[in-house]
Amino acid sequence: MRKILIIGAGKSSSYLIKYLLDKSESENLQITIGDIDVENAKKLVGEHTNVNIIHLDVFKAESRTEAIQNSDIVVSMLPARFHIEVAKDCVKHKKHMVTASYVSKKIEALDAEVKANNLVFMNEIGVDPGIDHMSAMQVIDRIRDHGGKMIMFETFTGGLVAPESDDNLWNYKFTWNPRNVVLAGQGGAAKFLQENQFKYIPYGRLFRRTEFLDIEGYGRFEGYANRDSLKYQHVYGLDHAKTLYRGTMRRVGFSRAWNVFVQLGMTDDSYTIDDSANMSYRDFVNAFLPYSPTDSVELKFRHALKIDQDDIVWDKFLELDLFNHDKMVGLDKATPAEILQKILMDSWTLDKEDKDMIVMYHKFGYEIEGEKRQIDATMVVVGEDQTYTAMAKTVGLPVAMATLDILNGKIKTPGVQIPISKEVYTPILEELETYGVKFNEKKVPYLGYNPLNL
């Protein structure tokens, strides 16, 4: 029996556990799930054998070490900041490790030891980061193998509500951490590269500098820039690319409306409002508008943002019940961002029957035989229900597959790594297709940033 230890069985582990349990007979797997709260794991496992669930507090060294010693490979689904405790034990006891999180400096620093012990520490193998790395590198490598030269790479990912559950004016519901959505884009200007020019967008303009993206069968989306589009320039081998852009996808119109919150200061998380508990939603909005003894909050709001009464954006705010006198914030000394999050959760929380959706869009621009060409690749995954979500699927399946591939020696190059090598992405992308996680590639005319072809 090969022994897999999964630490942390939260929201995104349903598919991960199901995949490994389904393979446990054929692949001879003994699975242990350790969590500080074992209830969720119990629900996910059901009546399955080949699995045991243990109480595991990652900060209690003894039980953690014992569980790790007793495994062949460790999957950490903990919040990213907790991985390092697990990673150190894995090095010490010579166990492979898999996470879906960004490589932290602390984890990176273990690389030499990991290599010396011939171990694989695979990170960023969820959806974003994860599937984006693998699917992008597969196309980039193929272009290069054919003698092409990359000149442009753009990539967008979005966690959205599925079309069949998309029933509000924002075309949006919270399918992941709402706080991250409210704070998205804060903390500095977005930086990217367009035709060899560095471009900067401040937070106040971020949601007005979108671009449109069409996905066949799913309609039109929009993308706004992530903070650092140059993060993977070097590791992807794109040092000479002229255009690099990483973005987040929303349905068209979301950003224009969201920008109103940004402009008014309602996404600010840097100060608290003293008497927030006793504010109504209307009072909260009014705190960002000038005082008037006569004008309504509605009119001040529309005037400040120059919103016409018959503009659809206005209906979006009405839908959120933003001007309600009676609904109370009820949060003590909360920041504007915390209050806004609460108001949005009234409207944007998934209903029981709702399904989520992950969308991804890559654009690859390249030169071959003196000609400029472009490939667009898109992926759409829709969730099954609120346990087997698209998010859990696209995060959990690659993690699970990488885990098995490491055990089976398909992935064997040692070191702290992310899934950008053929050894890693080839088997995983192939297998993901059998689960419906697949990219639709299309050759399109290369337009770059010259859409009118002038």
Next chain:
Amino acid sequence: MRKILIIGAGKSSSYLIKYLLDKSESENLQITIGDIDVENAKKLVGEHTNVNIIHLDVFKAESRTEAIQNSDIVVSMLPARFHIEVAKDCVKHKKHMVTASYVSKKIEALDAEVKANNLVFMNEIGVDPGIDHMSAMQVIDRIRDHGGKMIMFETFTGGLVAPESDDNLWNYKFTWNPRNVVLAGQGGAAKFLQENQFKYIPYGRLFRRTEFLDIEGYGRFEGYANRDSLKYQHVYGLDHAKTLYRGTMRRVGFSRAWNVFVQLGMTDDSYTIDDSANMSYRDFVNAFLPYSPTDSVELKFRHALKIDQDDIVWDKFLELDLFNHDKMVGLDKATPAEILQKILMDSWTLDKEDKDMIVMYHKFGYEIEGEKRQIDATMVVVGEDQTYTAMAKTVGLPVAMATLDILNGKIKTPGVQIPISKEVYTPILEELETYGVKFNEKKVPYLGYNPLNL
């Protein structure tokens, strides 16, 4: 002879030194000016006797302590962060101290010792802070002495160019630290109180939420909110006031144009641009606009901010030569704010003949005998030349007067303090009038924030 030590003889010390030298015979003063660079002091002093200039490095304890021991009172005109070294010596050797700077926590912490030694440590006795405190408290105390109850206090100050030197479209030149002007309003939402409601303005809206202020003979100004309007609420005794607002004055139209820089991200000081040295002004502007192979930087700029070609705001940017291909930034790895500052200094540096101007506007709203009333008080001071500036006058004269008043026992209440008591402001405001620094008071109908009186 009474011995006054002035540490730091920079830009704002011309009037301070002149005042004390003029009084040195009649008041029997021996003045010592200590600076790390004695040249400026030499120029200011000229052939005058009763004064000696010494080289003084505030961080060299020995010479600092010797100079302080050898004086009766110390005036520190150093940058605010250096006062503490001087202050500690003053406590130790039992000398009074005067500064025009905000009271830091470290200075505040000396209060008990200062009182125990019967010393006066007077701070914030320049113009803003300084003249604003004194002139406001004089009116507030008078209203209260007559049985009135304060319900509103608004105060605005601006350092501007004098009307006779006002020859650009922005009606603005740098009369003080340009960096502070570029960064003004950053670092968090502005907070103030309007009719008992807390109001918050994020940086991105700050320059669009101005109010107009008219000063007889000087025309119309505008004011935008300072970050914390509630700072002096308690010390002014305004705990029950319904409206509190502190702002900065500019000529009308400045803020609307400045807001364009804010929106584009050109005032950001949080990151550096790698190749800034080799950028033209035009390249710099273009870094904040989308790439286009065809559209001009000018059109992209106007489109992004929705500026019509015949809008006066557009001419303001042309006047700055913002779109020049040939003028180079020439600053290595500079922040956007640093680059913008350089561009502005081309246009907004005072010419040799230019004069500056300090303007101040207070609004006092109060209730008396069941009636609501309002007093508006305004002050305008115009500089004489680039040495005897309005800034140096309004900072230096109150500092000098307070120094003499302390020596003469007119100001005697001990402690670390700011000029808000009658003992302090009465003689100083009276004397300032003889120098042309005076307020014009006017009774106006109380409108509060109900200008249409609905």
